[in-house]
Amino acid sequence: MKKKAENQIEKKEVMLQWKKAYLEAVIDELKPFGDVLEVGYGSGFAASRIQHYKVKSHTIIVQDPQYIKESQEWAKGYPHVTIIEGSWEKILPSLGKFDTVFINNYPMDSEMAMLNRMDPEEIARSSSQAKEMLGQLENRLTQLNQHYSDQEIDDFYHQIGRFNPKELAHFFQKLKDYGYITLKQFNNVMEKYSIHKESTAAKSSNPSLKDVDGTFAFLYECLKNHTRQGSRLSCFSNEITSKFEDAQFFENIITDPFLDYHEKMVPIKVPKFSDYFKFDEGLILMIEKFS
Amino acid sequence: MNSSLSHSSEEPVLKKDHFVLTNDRYKTAKTSMLAFHFEPQFFKMTEQRLKNSSIEHYSVNGKDIYTVDKFFSSQEDEEMFDYSKNAKFSRTSYASHESREEGEEPALSMNNQEKWEFFARPPQAIKEIYKLLQLLAHQMHADISTLPWDLCDASICASAVATNRIEKVSHATMELGKHEDFSTEKGIPFAIPIHYSKEPASFPEKFINGDMGKPLLVSFMLYAADRSFLPEYGMGTVYYKTKEEKALRTDCRHMRFVFFEGDIVHSIEESKLPPEIKTWRISYVFKLLFNPRRENVSLRTVFYDIMHPNK
Numbered sequence: 001m002k003k004k005a006e007n008q009i010e011k012k013e014v015m016l017q018w019k020k021a022y023l024e025a026v027i028d029e030l031k032p033f034g035d036v037l038e039v040g041y042g043s044g045f046a047a048s049r050i051q052h053y054k055v056k057s058h059t060i061i062v063q064d065p066q067y068i069k070e071s072q073e074w075a076k077g078y079p080h081v082t083i084i085e086g087s088w089e090k091i092l093p094s095l096g097k098f099d100t101v102f103i104n105n106y107p108m109d110s111e112m113a114m115l116n117r118m119d120p121e122e123i124a125r126s127s128s129q130a131k132e133m134l135g136q137l138e139n140r141l142t143q144l145n146q147h148y149s150d151q152e153i154d155d156f157y158h159q160i161g162r163f164n165p166k167e168l169a170h171f172f173q174k175l176k177d178y179g180y181i182t183l184k185q186f187n188n189v190m191e192k193y194s195i196h197k198e199s200t201a202a203k204s205s206n207p208s209l210k211d212v213d214g215t216f217a218f219l220y221e222c223l224k225n226h227t228r229q230g231s232r233l234s235c236f237s238n239e240i241t242s243k244f245e246d247a248q249f250f251e252n253i254i255t256d257p258f259l260d261y262h263e264k265m266v267p268i269k270v271p272k273f274s275d276y277f278k279f280d281e282g283l284i285l286m287i288e289k290f291s
Numbered sequence: 292m293n294s295s296l297s298h299s300s301e302e303p304v305l306k307k308d309h310f311v312l313t314n315d316r317y318k319t320a321k322t323s324m325l326a327f328h329f330e331p332q333f334f335k336m337t338e339q340r341l342k343n344s345s346i347e348h349y350s351v352n353g354k355d356i357y358t359v360d361k362f363f364s365s366q367e368d369e370e371m372f373d374y375s376k377n378a379k380f381s382r383t384s385y386a387s388h389e390s391r392e393e394g395e396e397p398a399l400s401m402n403n404q405e406k407w408e409f410f411a412r413p414p415q416a417i418k419e420i421y422k423l424l425q426l427l428a429h430q431m432h433a434d435i436s437t438l439p440w441d442l443c444d445a446s447i448c449a450s451a452v453a454t455n456r457i458e459k460v461s462h463a464t465m466e467l468g469k470h471e472d473f474s475t476e477k478g479i480p481f482a483i484p485i486h487y488s489k490e491p492a493s494f495p496e497k498f499i500n501g502d503m504g505k506p507l508l509v510s511f512m513l514y515a516a517d518r519s520f521l522p523e524y525g526m527g528t529v530y531y532k533t534k535e536e537k538a539l540r541t542d543c544r545h546m547r548f549v550f551f552e553g554d555i556v557h558s559i560e561e562s563k564l565p566p567e568i569k570t571w572r573i574s575y576v577f578k579l580l581f582n583p584r585r586e587n588v589s590l591r592t593v594f595y596d597i598m599h600p601n602k
Contacts, residue, residue, distance in 0.1 A: 176446075179383055182392055183446045244404035247323040247441065254407065255307060255325060 020045045022268045022282045023104070023236065027053075029264075029284045030234045034099025035059070037226070039088045039218060041071040046104045046236075051078050059095065063087045088218055092226065101222045101233040103215055148181050153189050169195050216248055223259070223289065233287040240265065240283045253287060260288040303421035304330040310439045313496065314480030321443040324481065326451065326580075327410075328436040329421060331428035337419065338426060346598055351530050351538040354500070354552040355591065357598045362423075363546050367416040371546060374414045375515035375573050379405050380456045390467040391447065398455040398559070403441075409575070410452050416546070417575070420513065424579070431593045434582040438473070438508070439481055449473075453576040457559065458569065460526055465561040469534055472510045472553035472578055475500040479508075487586045500554055501591030507581040509594075510553040516545040516572040525563040526572050531556040543572050550598070552591075553578060 020043070027049040036050055038060045050058060058081045062071050068085050075081040084091050088103075148156075157168075172195070176186040189195065215235050222233060243249040243263060254261045263285040270280060306328045312318060340362055349356040363371070383397035391397075401409060409417075428435040437451040449472075460468075473479065475498050482493040483506050494506060501507035512528070522542035528549065532538040533556070540560055541549060551557070564570070581590050 179385065179391060179397060184392075242402075242404055244402070244407060245321075247321055250403065250407070251309070251323055251325045251440075255411070257307070 016043055016045075018268055018270050019043065022266070024049045025266045025268075025282070026234055026236065026284050027102070029286055030100060030102060030232055032100040032102070032232075035097070036100040036102070037061075037095065037098040037222070038102045038104065040064075040104035040236075041067045041074075041083075042104050044071065044074050046102060047071070047074065047081075050100075050102070051081075055100070056080065057082070059084065059098075061086065061088050061091050092218075092221060095226060097226050097228050097231075098222070099228065099231050101219070101227060101231065103218050103235040105215055105236055147179070148175070148185075150185060150188070153181065153185060157189065157193055213248070216246075216252075219287065220252060223253070223287070227289050229289060231289045233289075234285060237283040237285060240281055242283070243285055258290045260290065262286050301334060301422070303418050303425060304332065305421065306330055308436065310481040310483075312439075312480060313482050314478070316444050317442050317480050319443045319445070321441060321448060323440040325440040326436045326438065328434060329424040329428050331434075332422075332425040333429050334422045334426050337422045340419070341423065341426075341597075348595070348598065349530075349539055349541075351555050352532055354555050355595060356530060356539075356541070356549065356551040356555065358541050358547060358549050359598075360544065360547050362548065363416050363419065367414070367419065368546050370414050371416045371515055372518070376517070378409070378454075378456075378573075380454065381405060384453070384455065385447065385468075387447065387468075387470040390470070393467050394463075395467040396461060396464045398457045400456070401454045406450070406452050406454065409454065416513070420511070420548070420577075424511075427581075427594075427597065430597055431581065431590060432584045432588070433507075433590055433593075434486060434580075434584060436580050436582070438578040438580055442480060449578075451578050453578070454573060455559070455576070456571060456573045457526060457562075458571050459562040459564060460559050462561045465529065465558050469531060469556055469558040471556055472576075473508055474554045475506075475508055476554065483580065483582060486582060486584045500552055501589060501594075503589045504583060504586045505590075506583065507590040507594065508553050509550055509579045509581060511548065511550055511577040511579055513548040513575045514543045514545060514572060515575070516543055517570045518545075519568065520545065520570045520572055523563065524568065524570065525560045527560045528574075529558050529560045531558070543574075550594075 023042075023045040027046055032050045032053045032055050034056050036055045036058045038047060038050065038058065041047060041060055041062045041064075047058070047060060058078070060071060060075070060081065061084050062068050063086060068083070071083050075083050169190070172181070172186055172189060175181045176183060181189075215237075219233055219235065227233065243261070244254060253259055263283060265281040266284055267280060268282045308326050308328055310324045310326055312322065312324055341359075344362045345360040347358045349358075379401070380399035381402040382400045384400035385391035385395050385397050400406075413421075424435050427433070440451050442449045478496045479494075480496075485492045485494055487504075498505045520543070522544055525543075527541050527543040529540045530538050530551070541547075543560075559574075581594070583590050
């Protein structure tokens, strides 16, 4: 029992380190200045890194009650930091304009909870191969050039895919999109293994806050009402798929003539037992407002 | 090369818009109804370029095809060659659902990021094409725009901007790759507004392309090719009367562009490369909507008059 607990603590620390590295890379790309708005506190990595930049003010909206106290304690060490408790949806309308905006919406609890429940050997056995195959393969799909047989698909499911049902629908969708499996094979495997298909609901071109991904909704609202000329925005991204492939992001942000958008990949070392983030790279995106 | 062409410093002007989707088949997370309009404007130098170009007209089943050569300057030619040689094409693409299912060899195409950067920050030659489209919009009294950026169903994505980079094409791929870019007679999955209507209204889903008072859906295609490429290597475009019967073929020539009605069945021609030759050719395609602002006009006729080769 004691050994398991020590093991878990060690794993938690290791996991926090990769997030620290990624978040610091995002903040360094963002180069915070002026009045900063941050949503989410998490472990405080992003907040601490923002403070390296001697910003004028730093407002942090914290919704999760377990992080309110932690963030308030941390804020005592820094001037010009304001912690506001609540959801951004409720609080943002009452706030003014900001020069730098960052949303840190990494779901701290889900990965910790899973880590606490599973036996370490079970984690390693079920996740490591899946992480390697799904994460790395998905990342390199454009470089593959083959067609998979029905038998290969079944083998893949039994050896790897069934340990990551959440990711599987997305992965098979990608295989189909790139032509490595046919539509017929895709439909067959989804039905055979009762894999929940990804939602195919269209996203509105003029989103209401209710309909869309939370991060996008937040960025969109900030761009409309809470930023100035020269403001910069970024976010934590738990996916590595380019935003150019996200129709909503593409239509509303990337192709906006008054915004400059760029993104890049940075290498990050993710622990083998991470069930949440499966890739060896992280996506950093940056939006700058011209007018 | 075209002699009228110290190019003007005027920049093209495009306006962003959205179409409304009317067919649930395309209601997917990847569909984007974004479109770009080419603001009507008279460019004297662009008009001069067109007059000095070499234009040929063809007809297939009463539908028009125009090939245009010598529109660009040598500088634009060179820039487009360099751009094409170094451009990234990170995706594979297929002509249609059916051809993909039946084993077509895909072409290489640009992914969304590469495509957007090509469209939004293009080489000078493409800017001159944008100005040409603005000129046509002005002269035709029409609204000219792209089709929706990406119309995607469960299996395939039809993009308003398409790029195909190929090095060889087999006979089987040519056969499998036969397709129409769209068919107004089978139905258009988005609402096209009637500009001359006093009340807000849209055209019916099905209509005859370019008919009196109706929109004209046209595909634009610019070829770029390696310096070693010769027209006799094939890989031009074949147009068909029916799916089985060829009507004509047009050569692939560097910096040639083609306007053709997008409901003509067509395919990339098979290659006829000597074994020792390694080369490439690229087509840059814009799928366009010419939407009339006047009711009693056939845009097909107006377009013909503008492009008429007998100057």
